[in-house]
Amino acid sequence: MRYLTAGETHGPQLTGIIEGFPSNITINFDEVNFQLARRQKGYGRGRRMQIEKDTAAIAGGVRHGKTTGAPIALVVENNDWKHWTTVMNIEPIEGSDETKRRVNRPRPGHADLNGGLKYNQRDLRNILERSSARETTMRVAVGGMARQLLQEFGIKVAGQVIRIGDVEAKRTEMPIDQLIDVTEQSPVRVTDKDAEARMIAAIDAAKDDGDTLGGIVECIIEGVPSGLGSHVQWDRKLDGRIAQAVLSIQAFKGVEFGIGFEAAERRGSLVHDEIMHDPQRGFYRATNRAGGFEGGMTTGEPIVVRGVMKPISTLYKALQSVDIDTKEAFTAQVERSDTCAVPAASVIMENVIAWEVARAFLEKFGGDSLEEIRRNYEGYLEQIKQY
Numbered sequence: 001m002r003y004l005t006a007g008e009t010h011g012p013q014l015t016g017i018i019e020g021f022p023s024n025i026t027i028n029f030d031e032v033n034f035q036l037a038r039r040q041k042g043y044g045r046g047r048r049m050q051i052e053k054d055t056a057a058i059a060g061g062v063r064h065g066k067t068t069g070a071p072i073a074l075v076v077e078n079n080d081w082k083h084w085t086t087v088m089n090i091e092p093i094e095g096s097d098e099t100k101r102r103v104n105r106p107r108p109g110h111a112d113l114n115g116g117l118k119y120n121q122r123d124l125r126n127i128l129e130r131s132s133a134r135e136t137t138m139r140v141a142v143g144g145m146a147r148q149l150l151q152e153f154g155i156k157v158a159g160q161v162i163r164i165g166d167v168e169a170k171r172t173e174m175p176i177d178q179l180i181d182v183t184e185q186s187p188v189r190v191t192d193k194d195a196e197a198r199m200i201a202a203i204d205a206a207k208d209d210g211d212t213l214g215g216i217v218e219c220i221i222e223g224v225p226s227g228l229g230s231h232v233q234w235d236r237k238l239d240g241r242i243a244q245a246v247l248s249i250q251a252f253k254g255v256e257f258g259i260g261f262e263a264a265e266r267r268g269s270l271v272h273d274e275i276m277h278d279p280q281r282g283f284y285r286a287t288n289r290a291g292g293f294e295g296g297m298t299t300g301e302p303i304v305v306r307g308v309m310k311p312i313s314t315l316y317k318a319l320q321s322v323d324i325d326t327k328e329a330f331t332a333q334v335e336r337s338d339t340c341a342v343p344a345a346s347v348i349m350e351n352v353i354a355w356e357v358a359r360a361f362l363e364k365f366g367g368d369s370l371e372e373i374r375r376n377y378e379g380y381l382e383q384i385k386q387y
């Protein structure tokens with residue numbers, strides 16, 4: 001199973017094509033649109049989110065509410081396109097002075113300069129339009145499809161914000177369904193009300209100073225059987241693939257599983273998870289410090305992944321850069337930008353991880369239809385039980 005996305009942030013639409021999605025899966029479009037709506041919420045975002053109201057339309061691969069096994073085509077329109085039709089026009093507009101509309105001032109922390117050099121583009125808009133995190137809209141829609149496959153097998157995905165700037169949220173141990181409900185009610189996607197208020201204040205303060213904030217988000221996946229991914233080849237290790245998916249989100253700079261970087265400070269006896277057995281549960285781990293992975297394979301314990309997002313690159317208190325034409329220094333003018341997109345990014349992270357887990361699930365239990373996958377899955381569960 002694979003997917004590709006296309007589309008620019010101020011272009012007419014984002015397009016996604018999923019190939020290899022099995023047949024006979026009932027698709028609830030409200031679920032896909034719910035994921036898109038969740039991504040748009042979250043304290044700290046700029047004016048663009050008031051313009052967009054993301055909904056996905058299906059343009060292939062689903063009939064009468066069920067997948068057919070054909071490639072699935074998804075489309076999300078950009079409402080903002082109507083304000084950008086002249087700037088973004090594909091055809092040159094006669095009599096217009098294109099040079100005036102060029103972006104010739106690369107923004108620090110963005111893809112602008114590297115992309116301009118690499119693709120030999122002197123209008124940096126040709127880079128920024130695609131490097132924008134607007135593209136994650138389609139990745140979330142695709143993740144919304146993957147979640148429906150996972151749901152068929154009782155696999156649940158949740159996320160929460162752990163840190164924004166210097167404010168850390170206390171992690172309340174609660175069942176995953178409750179975690180999903182509680183974080184959904186929070187503008188910064190936390191369960192800790194005290195931290196919520198301090199995070200909102202920190203975002204407001206950064207905004208007042210013309211500055212931005214990053215943070216840490218966590219994703220938890222429950223109900224995953226042991227044995228997804230594989231130790232036998234580097235690119236089949238599922239933790240590695242999830243790490244790649246997380247780092248592919250714009251502005252994500254780090255990833256860890258379970259106790260993560262803390263493992264460097266601890267002794268082995270306080271890192272590794274002891275193996276237990278119970279006639280009802282089968283094999284399990286006494287703890288889950290590994291975050292659900294050993295040898296690139298799932299252990300059957302919940303997958304726990306955290307990602308680090310850097311502060312938003314564009315600051316109202318603009319940073320210095322160099323004009324690509326004159327090579328002179330300037331400080332950038334900012335029209336609009338987010339102050340903090342960490343809560344939104346936690347939704348993106350959930351969905352890109354859901355995709356990777358669904359892909360690994362299909363590799364393990366293969367099959368073209370839901371029924372075939374179910375047979376393979378149930379046979380494997382029986383095999384594990386007898387082991």
Ligand SMILES: Cc1cc2nc3c(=O)[nH]c(=O)nc-3n(C[C@H](O)[C@H](O)[C@H](O)COP(=O)(O)O)c2cc1C
Nearest residue numbers: 109110111131133250251312313314337338341344
């Ligand atoms: C949900 C989300 C929203 C973002 N919004 C902005 C924004 O409004 N302004 C900005 O400068 N960067 C924003 N970014 C970050 C940039 O897209 C990102 O830093 C840039 O493309 C360069 O990529 P890199 O940081 O991964 O190197 C956002 C990222 C995410 C995930």
Ligand SMILES: C=C(O[C@@H]1CC(C(=O)O)=C[C@@H](OP(=O)(O)O)[C@H]1O)C(=O)O
Nearest residue numbers: 048049131132133134137250336337338
């Ligand atoms: C459009 C989205 O996020 C955008 C991501 C983004 C960036 O540089 O990554 C910059 C901003 O776009 P604009 O310059 O149009 O205001 C954000 O609003 C979105 O999340 O849907």
